[in-house]
Amino acid sequence: MTDSDVDRYLDRLFDGLAGTGGVGRRALVEVEDHLRTSVAERVDHGMSHEDAERSAVASFGDVRMVARRLRAGHRQARRAAAASSAWLVVALACAAAAASVLLTVADRLWEAARGPSWGDCVASSPCDVAGETGYLLPIGVTLAVVSAVLLVSRHLLQRRARVATSARRLPVLLAVLCALLTPVLLTSFGGDPVTVNSAVVGANGPGLFMTVVASAVTAAASIAAIGWALLAQRRRANA
Amino acid sequence: MELRGHLDLMLLSSLRQLGSAHGYAIIVALRDGSDGVFDLPEGTVYPALHRLERAGLVNSDWDTSGARRRRVYRLTTDGTAALAAKQREWHAFAHGMRALIAPTASEGLA
Structure with missing residues (x-):
């Protein structure tokens, strides 16, 4: 039994889409549905089955061109998603850095309000509050403005279809990155997270409390992001 | 007719009119809706639909209600805005082009 024109076309498209994974499999199913529908419609209009297959394949276009466009679209979309993801990551990194710096400024001001007898002024250096907040505050504000500009401009450009959405796996990647970075940052200064935090934000001030709260929020957000991504992946697989 | 650069607009417009549709129905709507002017190679539509989906302008699901599985596309909120x-x-x-190629008064009088 010889292959029909449609079968031969699909075989050649299958070869042309090798290595494209799920994207290629989905395209093959769509193209097959299209060609079978097209053939059935032509037969309904009085064509012989052989002529209908030949005509449907010809209307669809050269198989190498179709495969090339599908592959190129796949590559372009991956690059666009990577650029969009990088844009979002930079914006979020600026927002996180801004929050960190502004929290430090708030901590220093709070400690200064407690008076000059504050015990760990050498470790967390709140003795020169004016000097420290004087250079930290502009940095924090600048980072916050840069982050806001990046997030708003990305959102506006996305609405105008100038920027792609970020990669689907980005939340999971970010969660894993945060989960890996947190212990590194907490232990790289001296090994003991409590000692490190005491040195950085003061053992008795609100800084340690804020660090613990921020860590808990980050951990909860990471777990929620991973759970959400896994659920979304399962929904797509079941669809 | 050269359609490069206009395909996205044509596909998004068709999907807005159709609501949700599979690729074949979109192609038929493009051809019939343009009185046969936009009878484009059918194979060019699927890469464009996939690109629009990755850009978040359309989304799609498998429709298994018929004899064959079909991928059905529809506009997203971002797609409507785009x-x-x-x-x-x-x-x-089109306004600029009309003004540019319209005959001038002197040409019209000649």
Whole structure:
């Protein structure tokens, strides 16, 4: 039994889409549905089955061109998603850095309000509050403005279809990155997270409390992001 | 007819009119809706639909209600906004082009 024109076309498209994974499999199913529908419609209009297959394949276009466009679209979309993801990551990194710096400024001001007898002024250096907040505050504000500009401009450009959405796996990647970075940052200064935090934000001030709260929020957000991504992946697989 | 650069607008417009549709129905709507002017190679539509989906302008699901599985596309909120923006761009382009290629008064009198 010889292959029909449609079968031969699909075989050649299958070869042309090798290595494209799920994207290629989905395209093959769509193209097959299209060609079978097209053939059935032509037969309904009085064509012989052989002529209908030949005509449907010809209307669809050269198989190498179709495969090339599908592959190129796949590559372009991956690059666009990577650029969009990088844009979002930079914006979020600026927002996180801004929050960190502004929290430090708030901590220093709070400690200064407690008076000059504050015990760990050498470790967390709140003795020169004016000097420290004087250079930290502009940095924090600048980072916050840069982050806001990046997030708003990305959102506006996305609405105008100038920027792609970020990669689907980005939340999971970010969660894993945060989960890996947190212990590194907490232990790289001296090994003991409590000692490190005491040195950085003061053992008795609100800084340690804020660090613990921020860590808990980050951990909860990471777990929620991973759970959400896994659920979304399962929904797509079941669809 | 050269359709490069206009395919996205045509596909988004068709999807807005159709609501949700599979690729074959979109192609038929493009051809019939343009009185046969846009009888484009059918194979060019699927890569464009996939690109639009990755850009978040359309989404799709498998429809298994018929004899064969079919991928059904529909506009997203971002797609509707992008369509409005592309329509504005197109109208501005068409307005400028009409003004540019319209015969001048002296040509009209000659």
